[in-house]
Amino acid sequence: MKADPKGVLTGVHFIDGDHAACEGALAAGCRFVAGYPITPSTEIVERFAARIPKVGGVFIQMEDELAASIAIQGGVWAGHKVMNVTSGPGLSLMMEHLGYACMTETPSVWVDVQRGGPSTGLPTLPAQADMMQIKWGSHGDYEIIALSPNSPQECFDLMIKAFNLSEEYRCPVFLMMDEVVGHMTERVEIPAADQIEVTERKWTKKKPKDYKAYETTPEDLVPEMIKAGDGYRVHVTGLTHDERGYPKMDVPTQAQLVTRLLDKIRKNADKLVDVRMDGCEGADVIVVSFGITSRVATAAIETARAQGLKVGHLRLIICWPFPVKLIQDLAKTVKAFVVPELNMGQMVLEVRKAVEGKVKVISVPHPGGTVHEPETILEQIVEAAR
Amino acid sequence: MTKTQIRVGGLGGQGVILNASIIGKAASIFEGKHATLIQAFGPEARGSACSAQVTISTEDIGYPYVKNPDVLVLMSQDAYNQFVPSLKPGGLVLYEEELVTVDGRLPAGAKAIGIPATRFAEELGRRLVLNIIMVGFFAGVTGLLSYEAVEKAVRDSVPKGTEDLNMRALKKGYEFGRTAAETK
Numbered sequence: 068m069k070a071d072p073k074g075v076l077t078g079v080h081f082i083d084g085d086h087a088a089c090e091g092a093l094a095a096g097c098r099f100v101a102g103y104p105i106t107p108s109t110e111i112v113e114r115f116a117a118r119i120p121k122v123g124g125v126f127i128q129m130e131d132e133l134a135a136s137i138a139i140q141g142g143v144w145a146g147h148k149v150m151n152v153t154s155g156p157g158l159s160l161m162m163e164h165l166g167y168a169c170m171t172e173t174p175s176v177w178v179d180v181q182r183g184g185p186s187t188g189l190p191t192l193p194a195q196a197d198m199m200q201i202k203w204g205s206h207g208d209y210e211i212i213a214l215s216p217n218s219p220q221e222c223f224d225l226m227i228k229a230f231n232l233s234e235e236y237r238c239p240v241f242l243m244m245d246e247v248v249g250h251m252t253e254r255v256e257i258p259a260a261d262q263i264e265v266t267e268r269k270w271t272k273k274k275p276k277d278y279k280a281y282e283t284t285p286e287d288l289v290p291e292m293i294k295a296g297d298g299y300r301v302h303v304t305g306l307t308h309d310e311r312g313y314p315k316m317d318v319p320t321q322a323q324l325v326t327r328l329l330d331k332i333r334k335n336a337d338k339l340v341d342v343r344m345d346g347c348e349g350a351d352v353i354v355v356s357f358g359i360t361s362r363v364a365t366a367a368i369e370t371a372r373a374q375g376l377k378v379g380h381l382r383l384i385i386c387w388p389f390p391v392k393l394i395q396d397l398a399k400t401v402k403a404f405v406v407p408e409l410n411m412g413q414m415v416l417e418v419r420k421a422v423e424g425k426v427k428v429i430s431v432p433h434p435g436g437t438v439h440e441p442e443t444i445l446e447q448i449v450e451a452a453r
Numbered sequence: 454m455t456k457t458q459i460r461v462g463g464l465g466g467q468g469v470i471l472n473a474s475i476i477g478k479a480a481s482i483f484e485g486k487h488a489t490l491i492q493a494f495g496p497e498a499r500g501s502a503c504s505a506q507v508t509i510s511t512e513d514i515g516y517p518y519v520k521n522p523d524v525l526v527l528m529s530q531d532a533y534n535q536f537v538p539s540l541k542p543g544g545l546v547l548y549e550e551e552l553v554t555v556d557g558r559l560p561a562g563a564k565a566i567g568i569p570a571t572r573f574a575e576e577l578g579r580r581l582v583l584n585i586i587m588v589g590f591f592a593g594v595t596g597l598l599s600y601e602a603v604e605k606a607v608r609d610s611v612p613k614g615t616e617d618l619n620m621r622a623l624k625k626g627y628e629f630g631r632t633a634a635e636t637k
Contacts, residue, residue, distance in 0.1 A: 081478035081488075251517055252474060252490035254481040365515035441516055 070094050070227075070263035074122050080255045084248040085110035087219040087255045088178060089118070091226025092150045094257065096265050097176070098124030099147045101138035103131055105154045106190045107246040108180035112152050132157040136164035140173045144303060146268075146294035148230060150176045155184045155197055159204070165239060166205035167305045169328060172237040172281070172290060174268065176229045177201075179241060180249040181409075183435035193246035194435030195358055196410035201241050202387055208325055210332035212339065213241040213387040215357040219253045225384070231266035232339075236331055237289050243386065245409065247359045247438060268292055275299045280312035281324075288331035332388055340393055341384040346372075350379030351402045352451045355394075355418055357383040359438055360407050367407075367444035376452045386414065394421040403451035407431035407444045427451060455511045457597060460522040460539070462504040462532025468584030469528065471610060473505035475588050479598045479606035480509040489514045502531050509597065526591055527553050528570075528583065534558075547591055549583070566594055566633050573625050577618065585611070585619045586626035593630020600627055 074093035082090075089111045092100075098119070102112035116126040124147075129135040132153060139149040153161060158179050168175050181197050183189030201213055212232050214225045226242055233240040271278050271291035275298050281290045293299040302312040307324055309315040332339070345368075347353055352371075356364040361382040371378045381397070383390070394404075394417075403426055406415035415430040422428060431447045433439050459476065463469040470492050481488035492505040506519035521541045527533050527548040533555070540546065543562045548555065550567030559565055570586040585607060592598045604623060611619045 079482050081474065081482055081490075247491070247517065250492065252477060252492075253488065253514075359517075362515045362517060369515075438516075438518070 068265055068267050070260040070265050071096055072260035074098075075257060075260040075263060077257050077259050080257065081252060082219060082255050083110065083250050083252045084216065084219040084222040084244060085180065085250065086114050088222040088226050088242065088244065088249075089114040090255070090257060091223040092176065092230070093118060093122055094223070094260075094263055094265075095227045095230035096148045097150045097230065098122070099126075099139065099142035099149045100152065101127045101129050101135045101142070101149075102152055103129050103135045103157060104152075105157045107182055107249045108152050108154050108178060108244075110249070111178060111180070115150075132160035133164065136161040137167065139175055140164065140168055140171070143173045143175055144295050144301070148174075148234075148268075150178060152178045152180075154180050154182050155194075156187055158197055158200060162200075162204045165201075165211075166207060166209060168239045169205065169209035169211065170207075170305050171303050172328070173239075173303075174233040174237050175239050176226070176233055177239050177241045178226075179243055181243065181245040189436050191246065192436045193359065193438065194409045195243070195245055195360065196413065196435055198243065198386060198408075198410065198413045201243070208329060210329050211239050211241060211387055212236065212332065212385065213243050214341070215243045215383060215386050216248055217358050217361045217382070218248065219251060219255045222248065223255055223257065227263060227265065231264070234266040234268050235289070236335070237269065237292070238332065241387070243358065245359050271299075279310045281308060282310045283327060288327050288334070336388045336390075337392065339385055339388050340390045342390060342393065343380075343382040343384065345380040345382075346377075347379030347381055347397060349377060349400075351377045352405060352448055353379040353381050353397055353401050354405045354407065354444070354448065355381045355383065355414070356407055357386055357414065358409075360409055363438045363441055364407055364444055366441035367448060370441065370445050371448045371452075374449075376448065378448055378452070383414070389414070389417040389421070391417075391421045394418055398422040398426050401426060403427035403429060405429045405431060405444070405447050405451050407433070407439055407447075409433050409435050409438065456514075457509045457524065457595075458519040458522045458541075459507040459509070459524045459526065460504060460519050460536050461507065461526040462502070462536050463528030464531070465501050465503040467503070467528050468581070469503045470505050472526065472584040472588055473507050475585075475603065475606045475610050476591060476598070477507050477509070478610065479592075479602040482609075483602035483605045484598060486511060487514050489517045491517055491519075502529075502535070504532060504536070524591070524595060526587055528587065530554065545595070547587070547594060549587065564637070566637055568626065568629055568633070570626065573629070574622065577621055577625065579618060582619060582622035585622040589623040589626025589628075590630040591626075593627040594634045596634070603627070
């Protein structure tokens with residue numbers, strides 16, 4: 068279906084990534100945010116709070132991140148599209164409710180504007196060091212989807228994609244921004260509402276007597292949804308539950324439920340590959356990057372190419388699920404991968420895991436607070452090409 | 454590819470960020486170029502150092518930071534002291550001449566052009582429009598942006614009801630800049 072024009076600020080704007088992300092959420096149909104503002108994500112909720120009364124929806128400032136991350140999930144079961152906005156320290160507090168959203172299959176978008184950590188770290192400065200936390204930070208086995216924008220325009224575009232994926236797969240979808248992308252101002256083009264495709268919730272067409280909240284088929288692992296108060300029996304719990312949604316804590320139910328929660332993402336991993344490849348064919352070295360680091364890497368790659376090196380660039384738009392098969396295919400033809408990231412070596416572990424020692428994988432870590440010097444990445448590209 | 458990197462520096466409250474934002478907006482929305490604005494984002498309060506970096510390019514902008522600017526727009530002595538050493542050889546310094554003293558630290562081959570923007574702003578009736586005068590001055594001297602583009606960007610950026618005053622400020626800075634570019 069097409070976007071609701073009420074939420075779409077059609078036009079050309081000169082705005083930062085935080086503001087663009089907010090407009091993306093409004094365009095995607097987000098009508099409820101319960102927030103606990105934190106730098107460098109504050110502008111997202113600030114703008115949402117200012118815009119939502121005119122668009123028609125609700126913003127509540129909560130008492131803390133625990134409250135924020137569970138209040139939004141109440142909003143989902145009342146039928147709304149919601150967003151959760153935070154940065155590292157807030158994200159740590161939200162881990163319990165991340166697991167709850169995975170377990171209850173509550174479609175929701177989680178925005179993390181990453182700053183230097185651990186703990187309160189560097190409130191006003193960038194990092195990309197929460198990449199593993201979103202994947203592994205909540206207990207138990209679960210799968211999420213994560214997207215990584217590198218410009219204000221992509222904050223808008225990928226926010227809409229995040230909302231659509233969250234409805235399609237009924238799982239938390241992360242928009243992994245960082246301080247630089249969040250506070251960087253560029254041209255952002257917002258199309259007309261009828262040019263924006265939004266995914267409607269997977270509402271059931273069944274009658275109340277035939278509906279089971281978590282019933283699926285082998286062909287479609289994503290259950291149909293209802294909203295509370297529409298006359299359907301609904302029970303939402305973080306406990307292991309059966310098809311009806313009622314607690315059933317035994318081994319077969321656990322196996323069936325957890326396997327399905329993982330499989331609905333894992334079996335669609337090929338569909339969920341979203342990368343930008345530049346010059347990867349025939350390359351000796353491929354730089355794997357995401358978010359703001361991809362723009363810094365571009366500067367290093369241009370210099371390396373000018374020196375005659377065959378360097379490709381693989382930019383991850385969707386970071387989770389990680390494109391394992393694609394990396395494995397590329398590993399057949401390259402000498403090495405170079406992985407710069409604003410952390411001390413996180414996504415590089417996924418590249419290493421995928422290539423299984425067949426080719427060299429060089430990490431270009433950075434503790435955060437600013438971006439890499441392009442020269443630092445260049446040095447490693449030159450090293451890798453040897 | 455034509456790429457120009459600009460650093461705007463001054464004090465919090467002078468409108469440093471708005472100045473840089475108008476330059477970026479004029480370039481990216483009204484001139485069809487690419488522009489990236491990065492502002493120093495720290496716990497600074499009003500009155501302390503404040504700066505912004507703008508890159509204008511005919512092509513996509515990758516690395517977004519400005520290390521060695523082609524142009525400095527300076528509204529405080531502190532900003533001058535901090536940023537003049539980073540100026541590209543042969544670069545241009547545009548400065549508010551009552552707030553900044555240009556000294557021997559100006560790199561050889563660099564050009565510095567001053568404007569009494571604070572006095573002009575006071576003559577127009579509001580000191581606050583200093584930053585808009587500096588936008589006009591920038592456009593006038595560098596010729597990087599058309600008058601029409603900056604005019605639209607200013608109109609789009611200032612509070613309703615202050616357009617006329619800001620247009621007068623822009624024009625004053627622009628005309629002073631055109632003359633200075635021709636004579637210096």
